[in-house]
Amino acid sequence: MANTILFMEDIFVTFDGFKALNKLNFSVDYGELRCVIGPNGAGKTTLLDVVTGKIRPDSGSVIFKETTHLDRMEQEEIANAGIGRKFQTPTIYENLTVRDNLELSAKQDKTVKSMLFGGMSGSLGAKVNETIEIIGLAGKQSWRAGLLAHGEKQWLEIGMVVVQDPDLLLVDEPVAGMTESETENTADLLKHIAEERSVLVIEHDMNFVREIAKRVTVLHEGAVICEGSIDYVHADAQVIELYLGRG
Ligand code: ADP
Ligand code: MG
Numbered sequence: 001m002a003n004t005i006l007f008m009e010d011i012f013v014t015f016d017g018f019k020a021l022n023k024l025n026f027s028v029d030y031g032e033l034r035c036v037i038g039p040n041g042a043g044k045t046t047l048l049d050v051v052t053g054k055i056r057p058d059s060g061s062v063i064f065k066e067t068t069h070l071d072r073m074e075q076e077e078i079a080n081a082g083i084g085r086k087f088q089t090p091t092i093y094e095n096l097t098v099r100d101n102l103e104l105s106a107k108q109d110k111t112v113k114s115m116l117f118g119g120m121s122g123s124l125g126a127k128v129n130e131t132i133e134i135i136g137l138a139g140k141q142s143w144r145a146g147l148l149a150h151g152e153k154q155w156l157e158i159g160m161v162v163v164q165d166p167d168l169l170l171v172d173e174p175v176a177g178m179t180e181s182e183t184e185n186t187a188d189l190l191k192h193i194a195e196e197r198s199v200l201v202i203e204h205d206m207n208f209v210r211e212i213a214k215r216v217t218v219l220h221e222g223a224v225i226c227e228g229s230i231d232y233v234h235a236d237a238q239v240i241e242l243y244l245g246r247g
Helices: 044-052 075-080 098-107 112-118 122-134 150-162 180-193 206-212 230-234 237-242
Strands: 004-015 018-029 033-037 059-064 083-086 168-172 198-202 215-220 223-228
Touching: 004 044, 004 198, 018 044, 018 198, 018 223, 033 044, 033 206, 044 075, 044 083, 044 168, 044 198, 075 083, 083 150, 098 122, 098 150, 122 150, 122 180, 150 168, 150 180, 180 198, 180 206, 215 230, 223 230, 223 237, 230 237
Parallel strands: 033 198, 033 215, 083 168, 168 198
Antiparallel strands: 004 018, 004 059, 215 223
16 A cells, blocks of 8 residues: 555445445555546546545545545545645636635645745745646736636636645546647646646546546446556446447
């Protein structure tokens, strides 16, 4: 487990008797960019909800960095432990500038790391500058966020999580509703972000998944049914039948 940043073992989550996660076993390595795919209702978002503490599993363990038991922690503690999540629905402040959105988010970072090295002064500005560059919005930092295009808003939101410097970034369907060129930029962005941290992406767009992931996990009815390279997963008979075959 020494190489494992996130380890989930025998996770069960039940909603009114329905098993959304059904003995899920799943792990992510340090420095990995992993994609999770699977049909609607497979349990992908529930998986993220369990990691972030939004949902507590009925049973099973979720371990971060070998020793931190997330399944016993509150959402805020989990965020402070170094797990950041970009939600599907927008959470930016439309009336504030791009830069203000990032600064606000950076100031909410209460991790020990930021208290030791960050403070509230010069390095916060430097961190915001660096993040604006990474998300490609340097030229629009004084724009009102509400004026950004759909794709740009998504990048800003990714930036608002990245500026808090999580060790594991969770992203749910980042390219939904994006144009082809926005999707390509998002692939580059996530690959860049993954150079310094672990990233877990849930996504339907198979071209996008092919572009970014070395390893892909296929979820079906709350459990992992296949895991490997995109080519390996694409050639799996069960995956073709249950998921890919539907076009
Ligand atoms: P996915 O993200 O893979 O599409 P979800 O994790 O959102 O799937 O949902 C898995 C299953 O659990 C679905 O059948 C969904 O309807 C159900 N579910 C998810 N959240 C809840 C909830 N809060 N209450 C009841 N059922 C839920
Ligand atoms: Mg979902």
